Amino acid sequence: MKIIAASIADEIDVKKFSAENLNKKFIGRWEEPLVFEYGSSKVFLYQFGAFVVINPKEDYVDEIAEKLKPYCSGEFRLITEDYEIIKVDNLRQLRETLRKEGIEYETGKKVYAMDERCIVASHRINEDILRVISFVLAQSVSLERIERKADECLDMTMSIVEKFGKKIFLFNARGVVKSLIRMIELRYEVLSNLMILEKPEIVWDDADLEELYYDLRYIFDIDERFRDIDKKLSHVYEISSIISDLISASRENFLEFLIVVLILVEILFAIFGIW
Secondary structure, eight states, X not given: OEEEEEEOSSEEOHHHHIIIIISSOOOOOTTOOEEEEXXXXXXXXXXXXXXXXXXXXXXXXXXXXXXXXXXXXXXXXXXXEEEEEEEEOSHHXXXXXXXXXXXXXXXXXXXXXXXXXXXXXXXXXXXXHHHHXXXXXXXXXHHHHHHHHHHHHHXXXXXXXXXXXXXXXXXXXXXXXXXXXXXXXXXXXIIIISOTTSOOGGGTTOHHHHHXXXXXXXXXXXXXXXXXXXXXXXXXXXXXXXXXXXXXXXXXXXXXXXXXXXXXXXXXXXXXXXX
């Protein structure tokens, strides 16, 4: 079973899409997907700008992305990530498959997650497993989009530093403010939109699903990637704050210089009787 996760924007108006295209009202929590059929595939659509397609045909991802484009907010940018689920029907097949993958069998364990695929020991893959896998994949591909934005934000900040060094007194603070606002938006997007520090409700009451969820988070380096993003945004904040302080100090110095010049001019006028 092939799975493709795609991130396309900051947010998707899932409620509006559902009402206009599926003729049904979507009432779900932020982390809950809208599930619908597209051709022969099942789609999990998330409000935080991502969707996951189960067993898609060749052009399905691009087609779905285009259909969702009018409902997107923020920059439209398609980023994808592939995954696979291998289903085995009995214990013998499971042991053989695990042996080929170099994984040790654990008594009672039904789902084994790896970098590129997941082995499920079951006659039928239930939707709860698909929901957990889809959610983490959607988080992962959305994190990749935010990672790129964080890099762009850091590059923009370093560009501001270079410009500031060339013209301190006449420097425009607009870029610094923009950089700080961008940093705040990105951090909010990671913490609130992606719910990166919260586990989905579906795993709370099922130990197997919870184990699968944390295995996938570990495999896709979700926590480490979040820390890297947070570190970059902290650098942006520190640099922008320092520049902001330097701008204020340089403007204060410039104003003090102007006051001294005006006082000197007034003294000169008084001495030479120009007044």
